[in-house]
Amino acid sequence: MQRILSIAAIFFFSLSSYAQEIALTFDDIPSGDGAVFTGMQRTSKIIETLKVYKVKQAAFFVITSQLNRDDAYQRLKMYSDAGHLLANHSHSHNWIGVMGTANYIHDIQKADSILKATALPYKRWYRYPFLDEGPTKTSRDSIRATLAALSLANAYITIDNYDWYINSAASKAIKSNTKINYAELKKFYLEHVWNSIQFYDNIGKKVLGRSPKHVLLLHENDMTALFLGDLIKLLKDKGWKIISPEEAYTDPIARETPDVLFNNQGRVGAIAFAKGIKPEALVQQTEDEKYLDKLLAEKKVFE
Numbered sequence: 001m002q003r004i005l006s007i008a009a010i011f012f013f014s015l016s017s018y019a020q021e022i023a024l025t026f027d028d029i030p031s032g033d034g035a036v037f038t039g040m041q042r043t044s045k046i047i048e049t050l051k052v053y054k055v056k057q058a059a060f061f062v063i064t065s066q067l068n069r070d071d072a073y074q075r076l077k078m079y080s081d082a083g084h085l086l087a088n089h090s091h092s093h094n095w096i097g098v099m100g101t102a103n104y105i106h107d108i109q110k111a112d113s114i115l116k117a118t119a120l121p122y123k124r125w126y127r128y129p130f131l132d133e134g135p136t137k138t139s140r141d142s143i144r145a146t147l148a149a150l151s152l153a154n155a156y157i158t159i160d161n162y163d164w165y166i167n168s169a170a171s172k173a174i175k176s177n178t179k180i181n182y183a184e185l186k187k188f189y190l191e192h193v194w195n196s197i198q199f200y201d202n203i204g205k206k207v208l209g210r211s212p213k214h215v216l217l218l219h220e221n222d223m224t225a226l227f228l229g230d231l232i233k234l235l236k237d238k239g240w241k242i243i244s245p246e247e248a249y250t251d252p253i254a255r256e257t258p259d260v261l262f263n264n265q266g267r268v269g270a271i272a273f274a275k276g277i278k279p280e281a282l283v284q285q286t287e288d289e290k291y292l293d294k295l296l297a298e299k300k301v302f303e
């Protein structure tokens with residue numbers, strides 16, 4: 001009996017500590033035409049893929065300076081009409097240290113007004129460009145106060161990765177007529193994102209004692225449009241559940257904003273840092289562009 005109980009306890013513990021739930025979020029909406037898809041084609045493909053894989057809600061973070069594109073409003077409306085959330089990703093998408101805190105705050109407010117003026121449903125979330133929350137505590141806190149005054153919640157992520165770099169490397173290859181091994185490219189992309197999920201989930205388990213509800217950072221680019229379906233399938237095959245971003249932000253870590261300046265690796269990274277884990281243990285090697293180039297060459301993704 002004792003043994004059965006302990007096995008049951010282990011099983012229960014496994015279930016409760018390994019929630020393995022993840023929400024999908026996409027930054028830099030609406031991105032321009034790419035090497036593979038026009039912006040409109042890409043938006044259509046992402047929406048279609050989410051529909052096919054029954055992902056009812058994902059979040060799309062809008063850079064409002066990109067709304068001067070002819071197709072911008074229509075693409076935003078397509079995401080919104082499909083049941084997804086539109087949220088604020090600033091107007092100019094710049095670093096706080098470069099713009100200065102006052103200009104940066106103005107930039108958030110400007111994006112807020114522009115998004116409201118679209119009259120499309122707008123989720124009151126803010127995603128920091130580059131996950132940069134400010135170089136000093138004074139700057140960080142005045143921006144946090146601005147978000148609070150605007151009733152904008154920090155739409156943090158937990159899984160940071162360099163998906164955008166794979167996209168830019170592939171786009172460069174296409175534009176220069178370099179032959180691409182698409183099977184290897186897909187494998188590379190999937191491994192990259194999957195390794196990132198495991199990396200931050202392991203840190204989460206270590207510092208929280210459980211697997212939190214995760215928020216994956218992806219970008220609205222051509223590689224996302226090409227491989228999103230494969231990624232969702234991979235996650236499901238690995239036993240993960242895709243949840244809505246609204247559900248992900250019900251996790252207790254949403255209420256645990258660490259008092260640190262180390263925020264650009266996401267919320268789990270920030271919590272781990274606050275608990276004394278060294279920064280170098282919180283950044284993957286695959287966030288180094290030279291290392292990624294070397295890996296792409298080794299795997300013969302571009303021939």
Ligand SMILES: [Zn+2]
Binds near residue numbers: 027028129
């Ligand atoms: Zn961005």
